[in-house]
Amino acid sequence: METMFLPASGTMAEFIAPATVVSGRGSAGLIARVLSSRLRLPDGASVFVAVDDAVAGAGLLAPMLDALSAVYRVTVVGGFGAEPDDDRIDRAAVRAREVRADVVVGAGGGSVMDAAKMIALLLENAGGAADWLGPVAPPGGVAPLVMVPTTCGTGSEATRAAMVTVAGAKRISATAGYVATAVVLDPALLDGLPGRTVAITGMDALSHAAEALMSTDRSPMTVHHARTAIALLVGNLEAAARGDVEARAACLWASHLSGQALNAGVLLGHSLAYCVAHERSVPHGVSSGLALPYCIAFNASGLEPDCARTLARALTSGRGDDLVDAANAVQALLGRLELPTTLAELGIGEDADERIAQRCVTEYPRANNPTPMTVDALRRLVPAMRAGDLGAAFAATLTGTGDGGIADEARPA
Template identity: 35%
Template sequence: MSMFDRPIEILRPPAVRFGPGQLDTLAPWAAQRGGRAFVIADAFNAGRVDMLGLGSTAVFGDVQPEPAITDLEAALAAAGGCSPDVIIGFGGGSAMDIAKLVAVMLGSGRALADISGPDRAPPRTVGLVQIPTTAGTGSEAGTRALVTDPATMNKVATESRGMLADLVIIDPALTLTVPPAVTAATGVDALAHCVEAFTSKRAHPLIDAYALQGIELVGRYLRRAVENGADVEARTGLALAAFYGGVCLGPVNTTAGHAIAYPLGTRHKIAHGIANALIFPHVLAANAAAVPDKTAAVCRALGRPDGVVFEAAYGFCADLGLDMSLSGHGVPRDDLPAMAREAHAIRRLLDFNPRDLGEADILAIYEAAF
């Protein structure tokens, strides 16, 4: 079977405005849509919403890292009292995911359980703009959103064409104040998106090009941005890498790395980027024998073409100043078996990992990362 035999579809926002100064184009665009905007942000970005140039506007600024259904419900209730013409996600992946869900749920009378899964969301009646302020999740590019169900501690995935933004503004100037540790963690998240799509059983040449370019951009620019946050070229390169990672998520998606990282966020509130960084070297090494050529290409792109795969990936992350131990982030050893059971159950990701990983294999990864 040829690698070109599998059909594939890429969905991307109809308008992507990329580069320094592009934030200034938001206000005229919003005015054409009616002008009543509702901004969804985390607390930090809610404090600088004036940068959007919208004047007095309604803001929900309480989005939490690893948001739960309760966060979504609060944002939806706040939006419902404003009758907005446009929903704007302003922040990292958490804010943008909540913005997607609010945009399709607003006025529908439907709960998350009614729309979760693929292609169940109603058509949206408001505009949707996504403005990332970190270079990591790539959520601005896609049709998928994740929130945590507190009852099960599992991430609930919703996917819909209606959650594709009308406009994406990627202005690297918004990322210049991101602290070094967050820059490092979110950059590895973008890296993980690209690597997992590149090595997935669903990998496709059309997506491989985006994935490998994203990996190369992270390899070239992440350490520079960590060491000098004011390096505009590095920040711009990372913003592009994150967007490419988001493009990879739609038609291919992630695999074992994200499945194993998820319990770190849902159970222990470890930020998504850090969680992926902690797991990334272990999964790359575990999958290496199944995809040797692509693994070698990843190591070359990271500037570490020689030596042991695990040491190359771990060294890349550790050299960014990240604490690479689960224990260092407060994960108790006695919780590792429960985490392994939860991760192993995330079949929507694990079934497409290049190598089959059993529960014992996942537990061994957690033990090695501890």
């Protein structure tokens, strides 16, 4: 019998998701119909489109932009880069205000969609991106958002969070208004992606699903979506990286489900990923994928047995019941995808251990992390992460009170 993970009596578990999701090959060309039917946007309205330069340059967005231009006044802006900063977002927001945009469309990976979210907020509120950090409740709300992801990783189209770089550090802005009004999932937009990009973004999606499943803020819908996403990614990501079209479509859907699950919040794994980014500039999916096995190990002592089993079975495709198997399965998948599994592979040495431990706790705390994030525990975890020692990672938080699904061989002597 499957566990439902029902909220405790007297508590409330919230699940939010886009109102409309349109999917299918070629669906990006139907976006004008989506704006008309779902957003009731009249002909001639102003549509602001934030785009990924590489995707737009390859011509992949031409059917979508042609469809929009046939009905609406369209303004297209790119130049957001791999990690959008507040200056770039603010400049784009000025342009969106100038054209009096009625709706914002984000077409690209997570960076572009996050930028689109903040532009939509700034359309309805004063200030710049740096004025809207942390959990926010913008008095003017957020302008209507339509998202068209072009990678199979971030799931940003479905989340209440936007990441922005301010003064060189990644910061979060969070509000339920960032969840897109409508989403278009067109697998054709993934056809030209390099295999390594698919692998990296897919690992980001896998980390979203696994961390959401462990989150103390999860709901029954979180578990359902996360478990389904993990199964799709574990079963399809390697083939998708090799170029299989159907596998890529499955990973795109999995990424979206992961994004919906992600509204339960990410955990230590993403905190570690952001700390890694302070030490080395690597794609987010590289750092979040690398951190996932250590996030699982760190949280093993705090997870309920049913949750641990559910996660382990999902990540091992039913071949394992404990979290040691789960963490090893993720590391093995990273190896097959030829992605790094240790901090040492990124050239991050022992001198960074203390910085990472301190920064995780002070700059990226997670109240929803099942095991408390303390500097002392992280001082034990980070060296294990640098060396690739999962046994030491599992030992980092063991207290002897419950095994959280830890196999006997992982317990310290």
